Amino acid sequence: MKIKLGLPLVGLTLMIACQSKQNNNEQQGPFIDTLGMDKSVSPGDNFFEYANGKWLKSAKIPDDQSGWGSFYILYEDNLKKLKGIVEDAEKENAAKGSIKQKVADYYASAMDTVTIEKLGATPLQATLAKIDAVKTPQELLTVINELSKTSDQNLISFYVGADEKNSTKNIASFSQSGTSLPEKDYYFATDSASKAAREGLINYAKQMFSFTGLDATKAAQEANTLLALETQLAKSHRTPVELRNPQKNYNKMSVAEFAQLMPIVNLQEHFKALNVKMDSVNVAQPDYFKALNALLSSQPVDAWKTKLKFDYISGNARYLSRNFVDASFNYSKIFSGQKKQSERWKRVINQIDGKLSDPLGQLYVEKYFTPEAKSRMDELVNNLQKVFAKRIEKLDWMSAETKTKATEKLNIFLKKIGYPAKWKNYSDVTITKDNYFENVMSTKAHAIKEELEKIGKNVDKTDWEMTPPTVNAYYNPTYNEIVFPAGILQPPFFYASADDAVNYGAIGAVIGHEMTHGFDDQGRQYDAAGNMKDWWTKADAEKFQQKADKVVAKYNSFTLLDNQHVNGSLTLGENLADIGGLAIAYDAFKLTKQGKEDNTKIDGFTPDQRFFLGFAQVWRIKTRDELMRVRLKTDPHSPEQYRVNGAVYNMESFYKAFDVKPTAKMYLTPENRLGVW
Structure with a gap:
């Protein structure tokens, strides 16, 4: 079981680039998109619309996408960077068996459509x-x-x-x-x-x-x-x-x-x-x-x-040849709503990220991941970890006995940031320029062999479940680890030069989200060592369940499309992580100089307002109806609108930041708020 943060997209791997070492595409300025906001909407009536409404109304989903917004835009930018890495490797005429040779020749063979078409089904x-x-x-x-x-x-x-x-x-x-x-x-x-x-x-x-x-x-x-x-x-x-x-x-x-x-x-x-x-x-x-x-x-x-x-x-x-590729895409359209296929080179780069993960990932981090980004992320993670421990200590519904064990689990989280400590060996993978199908088979055989060789052996906790360029994060309960690939350490999640309010609202909430997964309805069933073991007192477990049931009921009430309901039971773990993660990030933000002392407005917004806007604009996503219908049935994450609104309306600090009155449409009275962690 892996519990993951990101936006699941059918048939799409989210490979997103971190800022380059030259910082050549980091936004300079207020870091909040005020032009995309809809200030005619009251923050207390629909904060997601307030933060993103004008963008949502004007944004067009490209024909080759199943949605559009922050993740998708980053994905497209990253593909271009990865393509550049592959093309540079092609120019080098690298030694046979090297990672550059494998990456370059896989790409060359996959782009040789003349040969592929001649072969057909052969x-x-x-x-x-x-x-x-x-x-x-x-x-x-x-x-x-x-x-x-x-x-x-x-x-x-x-x-x-x-x-x-x-x-x-x-x-x-x-x-x-x-x-x-x-x-x-x-x-x-x-x-x-x-x-x-x-x-x-x-x-x-x-x-x-x-x-x-x-x-x-x-x-x-x-x-x-x-x-x-x-x-x-x-x-x-x-x-x-x-x-x-x-x-x-x-x-x-x-x-x-x-x-x-x-x-x-x-x-x-x-x-x-x-x-x-x-x-x-x-x-x-x-x-x-x-x-x-x-x-x-x-x-x-x-x-x-x-x-x-x-x-x-x-x-x-x-x-295979185009008739196979087109038929496969046309079938996938039923579930994605995508109008046309993305360009072939994009699909091939995506494949390389999945099939030659470490060779491409190694080249990626050499060029695009900075030690400064890792150092800043270490600091943020440690800050949120300390805040979470304090929040556990102050819980009024949990006994001292369970608090001690919860804190022990939190304090020994394995924290992975950027990329693996060691790269995997792909020496058994043979890649040539002239046989695309056999290249694919070689990578498949490698992947199965790699899995099989683990059976019965000691767990290697240096393993990663995501590639370095991925814009995503996850918590793994059996490793008791939180993992943040390099790809997520870039705008709009993380700005090297932004004020703390924006960074804590964005990447801070991501960090808090993954930490909370260790204590959601699934993660709480694993102890500090990663074993599925009941470490709760009976009374504490019952209190947790009562609170979780309220979260289920609340999210069950959310609807979209033609009155399709969010499944509160399916999305419970992610909803708990969204609610808890934002609260933890806010507490950590309040320990910074800006959070404690500085009420200076930037672009018309106070630090607290910028914190919540930074969070809401991370989830600026517009999704085709076809994909959303599949997500409502299968995706453990709530739709983006409710990932935002479901979290902010449970925080008193949000109401204060935007002066939300009890008459607001989404106002929750204190006794109806869904705080767990």
Whole structure:
């Protein structure tokens, strides 16, 4: 389980550049965009609109984007920087096997569209032929084993991470999978959007099958078979809300016990094919594997061959000729609303960040991450950590016993800033200029091998879950760590020359957010060592739950689009982190000189007002309706409007800063405010 801050965008990795060492694109001036505000809106009626309203009304979402605003703009700027890094590497004619050679030649091979178009579906044919040759269930499982080596099947899905009840050791965790639509309700709901999604999947599958040689009639049959099989698998899936329960997702068992859930699958052979040995595993959602076993027994082998072929074709469509790429994009439009594809070079740079993460990340930080930014971030993190400890000490609802353990956990947070302490070895990855598909397969095989080699070994806490250019942050409960990649340490999150009010409202709230995740409804179930262990008194746990229930109820009342409600249970952890993070950041800001002494207005705003405006303008995002509908069903983060309003209206300091009266539309009386931390 990883708990992350950022804005989840379907099919989009948020790789955002930090300011350069020359500071050549850092804004100089007031740092608050007053022209984008809508001062006709009262801050007490809708602070998000007040801070961002004119921008929201005038901003146009580019056709190649699913939304627009702070994250998206930074993403685009960063792509240009990363492209420059790659192109510089191309010019150097670097030594074979070096990180520059791998990055440059991957890019060159991916941009060689002439060769890619000539090949068409050819790169797939050998594996598709193996699947077509399958006659028996055992032969089917042999192919599944083979596809697992490059993650090209999604029936038996796993990841390797710290054992949540023995956090010093790695364990393989197997989780529900086997479906193509965003979550299980898309297979059963009768609303128009869900029906359109199912129809879209059928049409997409028909195209994938036809591009690899099936006639129209056979392709249509295969597509319908695929949807029927995935619908059966989806019945066993837990909902997004159910997946947030770490206790239910922890089901450690021996390999022999796991094999009893799926007797039709020879797990020993499966693990042998992957060249791994293990004595125990975590089976996060056992019902899925029971259902998979039953369906492997009851459904025809040909149906499973259809499923394997689709997963293999679709999973690799982006690496093939334009007909595959376009069909894949057109299917994704159902969920993103994006009008047209981004330019090919942008998609390729995105791939390199994901597949050659450390080689590209190493080149990135050398050019764009300053020691000064890291030093300033260290200071901010330490300041907020101290403030959070004081807030815990002052809680009126928590016992001294639980406070002691909470403070212990807070004080030993592992803090990672900028980039990893050591870079991973990619010597087993072979990259050439003239074989794009094989380059992709080499990086996939590397990623799986890297995961498998961790099984049963001691946890290496130098590992990162994000790449250095990423504009995001996360808290990992089993490591008890907070992580801030270099990409987030730039405007509008962090300005080297801004006043403290703006920086504490922006990056300070991000830091506080991640710290609070250690004590949200999920994070609080892990102790200081990262083990899932109940360290709360019964009375304190009950009081926490009562407060959390109020947060759920409040966010359930928020609506957007055509009266679609925010899911307060799904978004609880992020909402707690938003509310707590902003409060912690404000307390830390009040310890600065500006926060304590200086009431000088800048651009017409007091320091406290600038703090809250800095926070609100970080979340200046405009999202297409199609993507927002998916987010409301699957995203643990609330829509940006409520990330802002849900936090500020729970703070007395906000009401004072903007002189908000009890008659304001969003005014909350003190007894109805949602403070937890």
